[in-house]
Each structure stands twice: as C-alpha cells, then as structure tokens.
Amino acid sequence: MRSLASLPIAGQPVPGAASAGPGAGSEAAAAGARQASAVGSTLDLDERIRELKRERNAVILAHFYQESEIQELADFIGDSLQLSREAQRTNADVILFAGVHFMAETAKILNPTRTVLVPDMNAGCSLADGCPADKFAAWRAQHPGAVAISYINCTAEVKALSDIICTSSNAVRVVQSVPAHQKILFAPDRNLGRYVMKQTGRHMELWPGGCIVHETFSQRKLIALRHQHPAAKLVAHPECEEPLLDMADYIGSTNALLNFVVNDNAQAFIVATEPGILHEMRKRAPHKQLIAAPPEANCACNECPFMRLNTLEKVCHALERMEPRLEMSDALREAARLPLERMLALSP
Ligand code: 13P
Numbered sequence: 001m002r003s004l005a006s007l008p009i010a011g012q013p014v015p016g017a018a019s020a021g022p023g024a025g026s027e028a029a030a031a032g033a034r035q036a037s038a039v040g041s042t043l044d045l046d047e048r049i050r051e052l053k054r055e056r057n058a059v060i061l062a063h064f065y066q067e068s069e070i071q072e073l074a075d076f077i078g079d080s081l082q083l084s085r086e087a088q089r090t091n092a093d094v095i096l097f098a099g100v101h102f103m104a105e106t107a108k109i110l111n112p113t114r115t116v117l118v119p120d121m122n123a124g125c126s127l128a129d130g131c132p133a134d135k136f137a138a139w140r141a142q143h144p145g146a147v148a149i150s151y152i153n154c155t156a157e158v159k160a161l162s163d164i165i166c167t168s169s170n171a172v173r174v175v176q177s178v179p180a181h182q183k184i185l186f187a188p189d190r191n192l193g194r195y196v197m198k199q200t201g202r203h204m205e206l207w208p209g210g211c212i213v214h215e216t217f218s219q220r221k222l223i224a225l226r227h228q229h230p231a232a233k234l235v236a237h238p239e240c241e242e243p244l245l246d247m248a249d250y251i252g253s254t255n256a257l258l259n260f261v262v263n264d265n266a267q268a269f270i271v272a273t274e275p276g277i278l279h280e281m282r283k284r285a286p287h288k289q290l291i292a293a294p295p296e297a298n299c300a301c302n303e304c305p306f307m308r309l310n311t312l313e314k315v316c317h318a319l320e321r322m323e324p325r326l327e328m329s330d331a332l333r334e335a336a337r338l339p340l341e342r343m344l345a346l347s348p
C-alpha cells in the first residue's frame with residue numbers, strides 16, 4: 001500500500017519552484033502550486049476512496065494490468081484465477097472490480113449476493129468481444145459430442161454455453177482432465193489454445209480469437225533487444241503469438257510470470273505481457289532489471305486499452321454513487337456458474 005506519509009502534501013513548496021531567475025518566480029510558483037494541487041487532489045482521492053471503502057464495507061479487487069495507483073489502493077491484486085477465488089471468498093458487501101467486464105461478471109457469478117461495481121462499463125476485452133454467444137453456439141452445434149473449454153476471457157453467455165472454463169494458470173490441467181477419446185473445442189484464444197496443444201499433445205479445434213495487446217509484440221524488435229541484453233530472460237504470457245512463445249524462457253499467467261521474475265536467479269528479464277505487471281514486479285524484485293517487450297509500432301499499444309479505462313476518479317465515483325453495477329439474470333448466472341465451478345474444483 002502507498003503510505004500517505006510518503007507523499008508530498010498539498011500546499012507545501014515544490015522543490016525548485018522558488019529558485020528560478022528574475023521574472024520566472026511567479027511562473028515557477030504557479031507551476032509549483034499546480035503540481036502541488038495535482039498531488040493534493042490525488043491524495044484527497046486516495047483518502048476519499050479509503051473512506052468510502054469503510055463506509056460501504058467494500059473491497060477493491062484489481063488485476064495486475066491496472067494503473068499502479070489503483071493497484072496500490074486495492075485490497076487484493078492478482079491474475080484472473082486469483083481474483084475469481086478472492087471474489088468468491090470475500091465477506092465484504094461490495095466488490096469494486098478494477099479489471100475488465102468479464103472479470104466483474106465472474107465475481108458476480110461466484111458471489112451473487114454481493115454488489116459488484118465496475119468503474120467503467122466499457123472496459124471490455126478483445127477476446128470476449130470476438131466471440132459472440134450466437135456464433136459460439138453455432139460452432140458448438142457443428143461439433144456434436146465435443147467438450148467445449150472456454151478461456152475465462154469470454155462473456156457470461158459463452159461461459160453458460162461451455163462445459164468448463166480455464167484461465168492461463170490452469171488451462172493445461174483443465175485440458176488434461178478431458179478423457180483422451182473426446183474431441184475438444186477451445187475458445188476464444190487461439191494462441192493459448194495452440195500453446196496448450198503443444199503442452200498436452202491433445203488436438204483441439206480452436207476459435208480464431210486473439211488479444212489485441214499480446215499480438216502486438218514485435219518479434220523483430222525482441223530479437224534486437226535480446227542481442228542488447230544477452231543475459232536477460234524472456235518471459236511471456238501464453239496469449240502471445242507462437243513465434244514469440246517459441247523464443248521465451250518461461251511462459252505463464254501474469255501471476256506465474258511475477259513469481260518467476262522474483263524467484264529465478266537471472267538479474268534481467270524482458271517481459272512480454274501488459275506492462276501494468278511491472279509495478280508489482282519492481283516492488284517484489286527491486287534490484288532486477290525489467291524491460292517491457294516492445295510493440296511493433298511506436299505506440300503504447302502494449303497497454304490494454306480496456307484495462308486502462310479505469311481511473312482513480314472512476315473508482316471513487318463508483319463507490320460514491322454505488323454504480324455502475326454489474327447485474328445479470330439468475331438464469332444466466334446459474335448456467336455460467338457450473339463450468340466455472342468445474343474449473344475451480346480442478347485448480348489447487
Ligand atoms: P491472467 O489470467 O494471466 O491474469 O490473464 C488475464 C488477461 O486478460 C491477460 O490478458
């Protein structure tokens with residue numbers, strides 16, 4: 001947690017503001033005041049959110065891809081599987097889910113009596129958006145008798161049409177749980193699906209979906225980066241494309257990548273996933289060199305545009321107004337719960 005005492009306090013002089021030359025004094029002072037008031041408002045926001053959490057008996061669950069200030073305010077940070085478990089076990093009346101829509105839906109499915117707040121309802125996911133329930137149902141119908149395994153990055157409707165759910169932490173185990181003679185459909189991430197096929201030796205029919213963030217990394221730039229940092233290990237999320245995964249020293253969910261970086265003997269790592277994870281990696285491995293894998297274009301497109309819709313202001317508004325709320329019909333919730341519970345039963 002960020003300590004309030006460690007932050008500059010609003011209204012106190014900002015270092016350097018008074019030392020500029022003649023005529024620049026008032027400008028510098030004004031800039032200093034602006035900077036101090038920006039810091040002050042963040043501090044106010046932090047305090048207001050903490051206060052609202054107490055008043056509402058709320059917990060903030062945040063994914064590793066959230067802005068660092070949201071991670072710092074959260075009661076729990078984790079990957080999809082950890083967040084699902086935490087949502088299921090919390091006794092708080094309110095869950096503010098700082099992640100994306102399918103994660104908040106999962107929290108509601110697993111703990112339906114809690115109020116689930118979402119800072120921004122537009123925080124979707126390219127994988128969930130690319131797999132509409134009607135098309136998924138039609139695909140299933142073309143493969144009668146096949147077991148449908150869906151990655152948790154899908155809508156509640158698709159979960160309800162699936163036999164079992166998996167995350168990037170347990171996909172191999174979930175696939176291995178299916179009897180060898182049964183055909184498997186895997187949706188919606190083809191990259192995770194291909195990776196799991198390699199790991200298990202099982203053939204699966206793959207839905208042709210991908211993550212716009214993890215498919216953006218440049219293999220060309222990564223090769224150059226590895227020449228520059230020959231001792232650095234490349235760690236990658238399985239949503240990355242196959243040629244990148246083939247280069248990786250370690251592949252895993254966001255939490256698995258974090259643990260690897262913390263525990264491995266190497267001192268430098270190139271991290272091929274959303275750079276929000278670097279915040280917790282830096283905290284837990286402060287002396288290690290962490291290099292974000294570069295996207296092909298000169299852009300910030302390795303940052304998930306959906307995850308980054310959430311801001312401290314929106315977190316505060318949601319707690320203040322107790323909306324937007326995640327609502328879903330009992331029938332949908334019940335239908336989506338079983339495949340999720342099958343996954344949790346298989347995950348230690
Ligand atoms: P994790 O389960 O590894 O957190 O992945 C979720 C996700 O959306 C990755 O893009």
Ligand code: SF4
Pocket residue numbers: 100124125126127153211212213214239274304305306307
């Ligand atoms: Fe979806 Fe990709 Fe964003 Fe993860 S990083 S939430 S898979 S769009």
